[in-house]
Amino acid sequence: MAASSAGSDGPPSVPQFNITGRLGAGTYATVYQAIRQGGSREVVAIKCVSKKSLTNTSKENLLKEIELLKTLNHPHIVRLIDFVWDANHIHLILEYCSGRDLLRFIKLRRCLSESLVRRFLQQLALALRYLHSRNVVHMDLKPQNILLTGGDSPKLKIADFGFAHHLKSDSHADQVRGSLLYMAPEIVVDRRYSPKCDLWSVGIILYECLFGRAPFASETHEDLLRKIASPDPVSVPAVQCLAGREVPLTAASRPPSSRDHAAFFGHSFIDLDHAPSAECLEKGKSLALRAVKADSGGELEEAFRLYRLALTYLVPALHYEDSAQKKEQLRDRIYEYMSRAEYLQSEVTQGRPKRPPVAESRWNRLLELCKPDQDIMASLKEISAFNHKLSLGAHEEALALFETCCDKLLELIRSYNCAVM
Numbered sequence: 001m002a003a004s005s006a007g008s009d010g011p012p013s014v015p016q017f018n019i020t021g022r023l024g025a026g027t028y029a030t031v032y033q034a035i036r037q038g039g040s041r042e043v044v045a046i047k048c049v050s051k052k053s054l055t056n057t058s059k060e061n062l063l064k065e066i067e068l069l070k071t072l073n074h075p076h077i078v079r080l081i082d083f084v085w086d087a088n089h090i091h092l093i094l095e096y097c098s099g100r101d102l103l104r105f106i107k108l109r110r111c112l113s114e115s116l117v118r119r120f121l122q123q124l125a126l127a128l129r130y131l132h133s134r135n136v137v138h139m140d141l142k143p144q145n146i147l148l149t150g151g152d153s154p155k156l157k158i159a160d161f162g163f164a165h166h167l168k169s170d171s172h173a174d175q176v177r178g179s180l181l182y183m184a185p186e187i188v189v190d191r192r193y194s195p196k197c198d199l200w201s202v203g204i205i206l207y208e209c210l211f212g213r214a215p216f217a218s219e220t221h222e223d224l225l226r227k228i229a230s231p232d233p234v235s236v237p238a239v240q241c242l243a244g245r246e247v248p249l250t251a252a253s254r255p256p257s258s259r260d261h262a263a264f265f266g267h268s269f270i271d272l273d274h275a276p277s278a279e280c281l282e283k284g285k286s287l288a289l290r291a292v293k294a295d296s297g298g299e300l301e302e303a304f305r306l307y308r309l310a311l312t313y314l315v316p317a318l319h320y321e322d323s324a325q326k327k328e329q330l331r332d333r334i335y336e337y338m339s340r341a342e343y344l345q346s347e348v349t350q351g352r353p354k355r356p357p358v359a360e361s362r363w364n365r366l367l368e369l370c371k372p373d374q375d376i377m378a379s380l381k382e383i384s385a386f387n388h389k390l391s392l393g394a395h396e397e398a399l400a401l402f403e404t405c406c407d408k409l410l411e412l413i414r415s416y417n418c419a420v421m
């Protein structure tokens with residue numbers, strides 16, 4: 001940390017950074033984009049808080065945000081890189097998230113596909129599990145405080161820990177914090193806080209992702225308060241085939257005692273074990289290594305089982321990789337293991353040796369291998385449609401199609417694993 005200098009108005013002057021634009025302003029801060037001077041050219045967000053605008057309470061909140069962010073290190077939480085100050089301002093130098101916030105993301109799309117919601121929910125759940133294990137409660141989770149990285153496969157990052165603080169597991173704060181639309185009823189009614197508050201907010205955010213509006217969205221403040229305080233359970237539209245429908249009910253259950261972290265983290269829709277993450281990639285790689293070893297040792301049945309299992313981790317791990325080159329390498333590996341598993345399947349299940357067909361290209365070879373399975377063929381055809389849309393420049397549609405196909409293929413791989421195990 002270091003001292004900086006700034007004028008009273010306009011962009012600040014922060015040592016080692018060039019301000020390149022204004023990202024926006026919140027209740028007590030203005031946020032700028034900046035580039036680190038020198039070789040790295042790292043892009044950051046600088047949150048500038050005027051000391052004058054701080055009451056004692058907000059000063060305390062900001063100090064908590066700084067102290068807390070400094071200790072947190074998680075791929076789905078905005079990283080605090082450093083902080084500097086001058087006579088008039090405190091500047092938080094934060095990891096830059098180029099995809100803006102989740103509220104804007106939802107509004108632009110009206111609502112999100114179930115496969116995307118599942119991926120976002122997995123990321124939120126990973127961050128929440130991390131916070132929960134460190135006894136940290138955010139207390140102001142809302143789509144505006146969830147930022148996104150850029151690119152075709154954006155990742156969520158929880159931001160704005162201005163209201164968060166460490167809670168002893170059974171203690172309750174006595175001050176109303178957070179935003180009403182996403183606030184747990186026990187806070188509004190009894191001003192009671194606990195780690196269960198964040199779970200409620202996640203349930204409401206999930207609802208908004210799936211249906212395009214928060215369940216208690218109201219015309220007037222009174223109406224909103226009435227809905228929050230009502231004893232009725234949150235009603236989730238009974239949309240057919242919506243597997244994620246149950247999760248808002250688990251998370252946003254009215255009595256805090258029935259809101260259970262273990263049930264939430266263990267929910268089959270969230271499927272945290274297969275959430276795109278460093279661990280998921282590592283698990284997939286280590287299973288694939290074991291599969292190759294079993295394969296070369298002639299243990300075909302075991303190799304088949306391990307390839308299948310490895311794929312259930314490697315396919316979602318594709319979403320975790322940021323580097324295009326590593327993604328491509330991983331995709332090649334996945335095709336390779338899929339082909340080998342298909343070949344072994346015929347060996348294991350039919351007991352007759354069969355050489356994999358030779359096709360002109362990798363794609364043709366894959367189609368050839370998948371021919372006997374109508375479901376896989378249907379998904380692969382959709383992937384061809386994805387390529388077509390991509391060539392027409394319909395990127396959003398192409399991405400949605402690709403995600404759906406990956407999810408379907410993953411389901412199929414899982415069902416094969418169940419059938420084999």
Ligand SMILES: Nc1ncnc2c1ncn2[C@@H]1O[C@H](COP(=O)(O)OP(=O)(O)OP(=O)(O)O)[C@@H](O)[C@H]1O
Pocket residue numbers: 023024025026027028029030031045047078094095096097098100101144145147159160
């Ligand atoms: N790390 C970041 N990367 C990119 N944009 C950011 C970052 N942090 C904040 N922003 C953007 O800057 C703007 C202001 O953020 P800030 O956190 O000060 O306020 P807020 O969360 O919108 O409002 P409030 O603090 O009143 O709840 C928002 O549009 C936000 O998306």
